[in-house]
Amino acid sequence: MTLRTTAIIAGVIGLLMLIAGLVANDSRPDSEVLTTGTLATPVIVVGPEVMALPGLSRITVTADGAVEAHSARGVDASAWLKRQSATYVVGYQGWDNLATRTQSRVVVPSASPSPSPSPSESAAPAATSEPTEAPTAAEGDVELAADYGSADDWRASWRGLDRVSIAVDAVAPGETFVVFSADGSDLTNVQFTATRQVNDGWINPLIWIGAALAALGALAALSGLIDTRPVQARVEAWSRARAKSGAGAEARPGSRRERRLAGSAVPPSAFGEPGMDGADGPIQDDTPAGEPTKDEGGVL
């Protein structure tokens, strides 16, 4: 496999990486996520364990009219909720939906606002999604507020028109969060705002590395389409010319080339000759002085 082929394969892989990175970048989720649920009860309850969810930052509840939000001790909220039709938010059901359960109480509708209950044959759950018949409001009628009882046990309270939006930090840990419409009508929506962790640290490296590999592969592919032989010929000629430069010239005095041309500086040893034991006098060098030696060290 040639270098060009390897580069082309790397380029294809890089192109795939680049495409994957760009697709991921385009579909990269926001770190702040809104999850909305539809409500069909006049009361919504968020327990302390849900309020403590990591990343949950704000809760917004909308309605048609005045809305009240309160926090309370868990036991107090539970006691109060026994008489209410309420939607309990129990957590997330994916980022797009909230997990909820609904508690309905049976109420006996009365034709007139009388303090004494009157029997009726048509008792119906208050939390029914079917529209219930209500007296038509005449001009000048005052909108009656629902009777939710004492407010003494609410630890903190907020009020709004059509919506309330509360930072989760505003509710003390361990307290239950309750929102209800002032007139007893069903709430519209609940929206959780949360900051989530997005694992997108790999997207940018994937894009850059993919782009680099793709560019390399493109260069390799283009190189197969261009005739480079004239360029290669010129390069080879230049290399040969450079290799010949200096041939036949005199060696510079004192240079390694001059010493090499002058022969080995180490004299050859004469094994077996007299004087080897040191008793017969100094070793004799039979090599004529100044004779050049071969590169292998032999006498020419």
Place this chain on the structure above:
Amino acid sequence: MKRNTLLAVAAIASALALAGCAAEPPVVGATPSPEANSALLESQAQAIIDDTFTVLAAADKAGDASLLDSRFEGDAAAVRAVEYSVAAAVADAPPADLPSEVQGLYVSNAETWPRVLAAVSEPPTDDLTPVVYLWIQDSVEEPYTLRAWAHMVPGATLPAMAGAVDGATQLALGEQGVDPSPRAALENYVEFLRQGAGSELAPDFAPDSYSQQLFAARNTLAEAATTVGGAYVDTVQPNLANTYVLSTSDGGALVFAPLQVTSSFSVTGATLKVSDRDAPLVQGKVTDRATYTYRDFVVLSVPAPGIGQLPAVVAAEHHVVTVKAE
């Protein structure tokens, strides 16, 4: 082979793009504990007190007891209504001065109902002692309503109570952790009131001005009745159903006890004269017998076992509410 490799790479890239970006939604964990265990935070208790005195001010101004309904109930509403009727009929007999500034709050940490809230006021004047107030909430739907008040006995000291974060534990009347139990202490004190200063139960209680005044009035009226050939009889009954107990910091108990006292004065063949102040309370035509009914309220401190103190009444009030010709 090459095609398979490309497909695998594409599948991995798609999976990364679709699934690898966002963390899963958080899952609900353990329920965190609340920062305050008391039934009411200090701000809540103060809001109830402020609302009570706002209601009281409006009712006082109008002299109309029906305006008290949202925050007054039981003996407190009955006594204030009597004070309005007396104030309307008698000059210089205004309703009692009830100070709205409080110097101490006693909050329950109960998780059931009824629940107790008590407060001690600043002294209304230099001549009067602070007032102990008692609010009760019967259910979560009902507001805390003022049920009774009583001025502190001169020289008395209220025991230390748990703060508004932890709250005081509401004790049952028969609580055995204190000796005597709140019920026994109250019943013995009522029996002591019935028997008088010479009762053998007298040494079981610290001296208090309430019992002393009751005994003094009894002696005076009994003596007066005897002098004219009449009779004087009084009765004292605890209202156990509306008696509440809070634990103190040292393991004792503070008993908030309404009492009903009746005093009957009769002289055969005579015509009794009711005082101008009590005249608006008369029901019927008084001749030779008059029975006064009082709605009293005492706060009885039962010390913790082993500290060598006697149960003592620390606050008490004596309110006449009716005078009947029977």
